[in-house]
Amino acid sequence: MKHARLTIALGLTALTAACGKRAETPVAAETNQATPATAAMSGDMGNVAMAPAAAPIMAKGHGTVTAIDKVAGTITLDHGPIPEAKWPSMTMAFKAAPAIIDAAKVGDKVDFDLMLTGSAGKVTAIHKQ
Template identity: 45%
Template sequence: MALLSACKKEAEATKPAETAPTNTGSMTGMPMAGPMMHGASTGTVAAIDAAKGTVTLDHHEIAALKWPAMTMSFSAKPEQISGLKIGDKVRFEIDWDGKLGAITMIQKFGS
């Protein structure tokens, strides 16, 4: 009886560990957007894509989001980007959900 009990323990000990399934290209199990955060900064308009509804800004630090200065595209409404041109200096505010940024306010300043 002791011999059978020992065999069972050995069989359990050599059972291969289960592994997590590999990524199959599905969004299942992927982290989704987080809580909405708000930030503000200044920067320079680097590109405008009215067809896609985006503006690319070479912006300074956004302290509220703990972001360093960088160049990044944000979604924007047509009325927000009309009148802007590449090279304009702007003040802006964004909403950030952890994946996407949307301009909530943008205005030119300086010359």
């Protein structure tokens, strides 16, 4: 069980943007040019400033399967709030591995693990409640 309670501020400022439609956040050039020699700066910035924008975040969600698209490889979930992504409750489609899609049925109430990379969410595990 990975309860990664990451509190990294990833610039998720676009609360109004629907999942998967958030514009990419511009990444400051300094991210790529930081050298070990500059690591002497004080701890103000901590680890947070060094986190790449695309670092995956693991999150957990709960919801109901509302659609499955085996051709597209997506599962649509009417899910509750996901604080890790600053998402309110919504219905949306996620990418998922074939094994997950095959095991799920419309109408199932499920707990699921989610890997968030940038604006994309992928279901990595699903458990029927």
